Amino acid sequence: MTGAPAGFRAVWDRAGAVEGWLTPEQGRRLFDAARQLGPGATIVEIGSFRGRSTIVLAWAAPADAEVVAIDPHGGGDRGPQEIAPDAARGDADHAAFTNNLVAAGVGNRVRHVRKLSADALDDVPGEVDLLFVDGAHRLGPARADIVRWGDRVGDGGTMLVHDAFSSVGVTLALLSTTAISRGWSYTGRVGSLAGFRRADLLPRDRLIDAARQAAQLPWFARNLAIKCLIVARMGRLTRLLGHRGGWPY
Numbered sequence: 315m316t317g318a319p320a321g322f323r324a325v326w327d328r329a330g331a332v333e334g335w336l337t338p339e340q341g342r343r344l345f346d347a348a349r350q351l352g353p354g355a356t357i358v359e360i361g362s363f364r365g366r367s368t369i370v371l372a373w374a375a376p377a378d379a380e381v382v383a384i385d386p387h388g389g390g391d392r393g394p395q396e397i398a399p400d401a402a403r404g405d406a407d408h409a410a411f412t413n414n415l416v417a418a419g420v421g422n423r424v425r426h427v428r429k430l431s432a433d434a435l436d437d438v439p440g441e442v443d444l445l446f447v448d449g450a451h452r453l454g455p456a457r458a459d460i461v462r463w464g465d466r467v468g469d470g471g472t473m474l475v476h477d478a479f480s481s482v483g484v485t486l487a488l489l490s491t492t493a494i495s496r497g498w499s500y501t502g503r504v505g506s507l508a509g510f511r512r513a514d515l516l517p518r519d520r521l522i523d524a525a526r527q528a529a530q531l532p533w534f535a536r537n538l539a540i541k542c543l544i545v546a547r548m549g550r551l552t553r554l555l556g557h558r559g560g561w562p563y
Contacts, residue, residue: 329418365415384429392407435466
């Protein structure tokens, strides 16, 4: 990589121009998590779409880190109205992803695995230091990513999950895994980007951690109400819930 941006603002100037749903504040959280990693770290991203988050991770990562982007680019699971696979749409996403990485100066910095996340476990050897989960948001795939890929995160490692306490499937996946696990400590959220640190929690700490995640449920309910109003073409009413703009992330 040459001509590396000096900090997050310069990186976001490149990444923010790419189509995607990651907000600037969430991009900063990804950037900081990757920037804090030590030499030789491994970063895995599940769900790259057209490369917005990938660009942030690639620029922030240590020079010798491995950055692996896993996305089948099958044209499905792109949103509530685009769940079914679509080859033409997927190929367009793949072409845009590749071109965007090159344009942002990280084309040779990322190893793309064009597979479903469930089929890509053997493509990344060893432990993962930073895992970013933003794949299929349905309960089954989301839970599988959190469990199977989360198990690959080493002690003290970080897992960041997008659309947490916003998507029904992702939220149920978290509540059935991290909220009752002694192996994850909840570190808070930025919008719908929730953070977790690999740890061995004592029983008391597990209860506190579960309560902290349960405390996000009112925000989750608010997001569901906003989405229902938007789908019902009653978006103006979302202002009553303090919402401004489109789909809540």
